[in-house]
Amino acid sequence: MALLSVRDLSITIGRMQPLDRISFDLGKGEILGVVGESGSGKSLTAMSVMGLLPLIRGRITSGQVLFDGIDLTRLKEKEYRALRGRRIALITQNPMTSLDPVLTVGSQIDQVSRLHLGLVPAEAKARSIDLMQQLRISEAEVVHDQYPHQLSGGMKQRIVIAMALAADPDLIIADEPTTALDVTIQAQIMQILVELVRDRGLALMLITHDMGVVAQTCDRVVVLYAGRVAERNTVTEIFAAPQHPYTRALIGCIPRTASQPGSLTGIPGMVPSVLDYPSGCRFHPRCALAQAVCCDTVPPLEPVGVGGLTGCGLAACHFAGESAPAKGMRHG
């Protein structure tokens, strides 16, 4: 059974409904990529699983979030709090702003193990320093007593990761953990995260807009578009035979050494505003293949299995499986 199973999750914030019947599964030792452009609902998915929607005045209207068999949507706030940081941890996007600037970074890591594991300060400190060393922070004892503004971005993100690991969680949600970092540091941080999953057998939900990162790290992929699942599949299949035009477009955005000059394609138009979603398939205004039916009818999320591939893939497109990949995307 999957460790995390999100089923038909819909949420509202005020009058907006930014997530509409999202479903996906994530097992232990797996990395799930949640992909989409800004505004597609990736971060809100993370906030929903963390149970932090009330912070942004949002609430879950329907669906379930099953974690290790428990329906998180039915938990009392106090029970939820015992899980947060203990069994489900969050790594946020921007390490520059994710640490409390007036506390030493060490005390911020200690806080988690003291709260959830009941460690005394000295034990917590030893544990934090041990964790920091595992994350290849040199001179961990010194860094422990430094303030965030004294550390580099990559170092701060390691601290945030150490904070996430401090109570030995089962699931880590990483919300674009490398976007704010230098390219050279990005690879290091991704490598650390992947190793954590492989070595400790924990589950990682990796939120990103970069299909390149997905291809290198993830086991499975959920593609979100405008608050709905566009496509869901294993990483090998989705790259071998993307079914949804949006997925193909995202893959088309990865630069490759072998690609022809000028073949790198962007996606025309923008993600629609949550206040003004198009009818039918929400991608149709930007889709080269759109037909009349796309404007009127919401395409159901249906199993796909084309080209002899067997799998659990699902895509929400009226023409999934029929359409050949668009021109200019047939490479790599």
Next chain:
Amino acid sequence: MVAQAGTFGRVVLTPRGGISALFLAIVVLCAIFAPWIAPYPYDVQDLSISSQAPSMAHWLGTDEFGRDVLSRIIFGARTSLTVSVVSICVSVFVGMSLGAAAGYFGGAFDRAVTAVVDLSWSFPEILIALIFVAIIGPGLESTMMAIGIAYLAQFTRLTRAQIMSLKGETYVEATINLGAGHLHVLFRHLIPNALAPVLVCGMLATGDAIILEATLGFFGLGAQPPTPSWGAMMNSGTAQIFLAPWIIIFPGLTVALTVIAINLCGDAVIQALDIRGRVRES
């Protein structure tokens, strides 16, 4: 013009903005048409009816010289509003010029302006005002001067900050690189964009200026008798506070309501223009 009408509409259509704007309009109209609206002249004394409680004849009572309190409040609006509006206008104009020049040209001039502004910034307006009253002597002129100078730092600082941040904008740099003159850049690009926050700040400061005028007047350092001003009315009323509290209560209430209306209206404008961060920052 369309944008302005839109802003006005958005201010007036909110309940707070609408009510406070209406109240302010009434106060301004009272000030302008005081001789026609006021039931009695402001300066005619009649000791036979001194310190009378509010009645049908004198809605807000009479003061110790038998003058009608309501009429004096209505005439007092002229003094109080003129003093605060004129001095704030001058202050905004001078402050914007100083701030724009300092922010745009920088250098030694900027450092000098910033030093003076920072110096006066930490001093309470009332203290600056009292220094000026000490120099010029009591009266409306020194009140206006004091208000103008007390708030100068605020407008200079705000304009300078606006100009500095606008100067860094790509489009302004592009204009400068294309060879536009200083005056063109300042008057066509920078000042128009910096105007809204400074004007709103000026509006809010007008409220503070009314309080400052009232305070100086109350101390007998502002408007001199028999000129009615909201503050001066209360000065003469302190002796009567136990016998005739209405001489003090109503002018003070007028000040309080007017300033509350200015604040609410200013907030509505800030909201309509969406410039909260730019006005309140400094």
Next chain:
Amino acid sequence: MLSFAVRRLVMLVPVFLAVSMIIFLIIHLIPGDPIDNLIRTGSTPEQKAILTAKYGLDRSLVEQYVIWLKKLLNGDLGEAIILRRPVSSLITQNLPYSLALGGLALLFSTVVGIVTGSLAAIYKDSALDRGVMALILLGSTVPSFWLGLLMILVFSVQLGWFPVSGARNWHSLVLPVLTVGLGGTALVARVTRVAMVDVAQKDFVTLLHAKGLAPLRIQLRHVLRHALLPVITILGLRIGWILGGAVTVEIVFARPGLGTLLIKSLNQRDYPVVQGCLLMLAIAVMLGTFLGDLIQAAVDPRVRGNLK
């Protein structure tokens, strides 16, 4: 920390010189011969000559300022014209009353302002929040002298709970402190609320929630702590402003104090006393700002670092 304090203190020296210069110039800027502004009307030419020599009025302005400053540093602020006493003794006599009122009002504003402001922020958009907001609006728009008069009318005249005026015991301090404190409370509460609401939206607070900390603990231990930085800054900048409130309120309650002394002297054109009072108030403002800086540096490690 010590070197920070020393540097800050050194930075105050030019400010002090500038302010003292302006206050020194008052005598020369008012219309008329400075000597006439320093002496009783109807003094004999001999008396004038003595004083002219004493204040060095026959020398250049710069020399006069140096003489004045030297005397000032020795605690000699000249002699009051009307009261015929050394200004310094008048000030030392009145200062404790102002300090008591200003200090208590500051304490009241800080404590009540932070408590109400953070309650409003924690329970944002509730009835409590709207109540606090209304109080803030009142506190920042009602003239404090008028509020004082109303307090006297209600609590002293109608209810008879507190004395109308004077400064004989702590009882007489209650109404003045409340009057001065309301404006300061409004200021502190507004800044606290805005800052807390602002901080609560930061990434690191989201992460604190993600760590599983209790919301109230996050608000009080982390959010409030950050919100205190702007509160301390504003308080430091506005200590003078709260003391200024004390100036205007003293006279309403007929309390002795620097404010009462200043306003009386202004009305009587007793310029040496005016100079002395303004100088004392200016020094109080500067020290207040300095204190605010120190506390800020103690709370925020970044402030100390940036100034190195």
